[in-house]
Amino acid sequence: MSVANRPVHRPLSPHLQVYKPQLTSVLSILHRATGIALSVGALYLATWVIYAASNPTAYALFQGFNTSILGRIVLGGWLFCTFYHLCNGIRHLFWDAGYGFELKDAYRSGWIVVAVALIATAVSWIVGLRLV
Amino acid sequence: MNSDLRTPLARARGLGSARVGVHHWWAQRLTAIALIPLVVWFAISLVMMSGADYGAVRAWIGSPVVMVLLILTIAIGLHHGQLGLQVVIEDYVHGDGFKLALIVAVRFIAVLFGLAAIVAVLRIGFGS
Numbered sequence: 001m002s003v004a005n006r007p008v009h010r011p012l013s014p015h016l017q018v019y020k021p022q023l024t025s026v027l028s029i030l031h032r033a034t035g036i037a038l039s040v041g042a043l044y045l046a047t048w049v050i051y052a053a054s055n056p057t058a059y060a061l062f063q064g065f066n067t068s069i070l071g072r073i074v075l076g077g078w079l080f081c082t083f084y085h086l087c088n089g090i091r092h093l094f095w096d097a098g099y100g101f102e103l104k105d106a107y108r109s110g111w112i113v114v115a116v117a118l119i120a121t122a123v124s125w126i127v128g129l130r131l132v
Numbered sequence: 133m134n135s136d137l138r139t140p141l142a143r144a145r146g147l148g149s150a151r152v153g154v155h156h157w158w159a160q161r162l163t164a165i166a167l168i169p170l171v172v173w174f175a176i177s178l179v180m181m182s183g184a185d186y187g188a189v190r191a192w193i194g195s196p197v198v199m200v201l202l203i204l205t206i207a208i209g210l211h212h213g214q215l216g217l218q219v220v221i222e223d224y225v226h227g228d229g230f231k232l233a234l235i236v237a238v239r240f241i242a243v244l245f246g247l248a249a250i251v252a253v254l255r256i257g258f259g260s
Contacts, residue, residue, distance in 0.1 A: 046246065
């Protein structure tokens, strides 16, 4: 084996697990995670509309799950993903426009996003429970 | 002296080496802005309708304003989701063939479900 073809064992940079999680990095990955979850949720919601266009029996079966305890938990998860991704998305749009890059601003906007998402989720989920 | 190595024409066209330039980035932002009011409306509506029976949900979907807003939410939402998933796939999937297959699959599924849902809304609204 020539020198050029020999595999080189360069030191690797420290990987994710050695870093202490910070609010900014956790919120960043949460934006992606909620985005993926919402994509799956969108297919579920499309199916809901499709069932509403079919016959009452099929819709009742689908809606039976939605109004069950598990269905309500799924709705709560969807609401959190939606409100979190919405609020953090607005935070991203401000960054795109060039605002809020100072470290203290990034932390402050991050905590605002967390607070608003949690409050909006709790309020809407409880309102939804009372309507059933 | 101009420090930009691109020609003035290349700069004006705004296309990068892959010849798509900022289109993906811009489409993602534009759909995001459009989704801000749509998603707030849809989330509130979904909570209100989450326990609705067959008749009530069809009456809601079939009203003219809801039809328009719902079709917009379906089309723009799925487009935004597909753009986002493409970035996630490009970041984490490294095999070229598998990467391309996943991106194509995501697009096909988004269009299939989007069209099916829009047809469903129209069927309810126009009563067939």
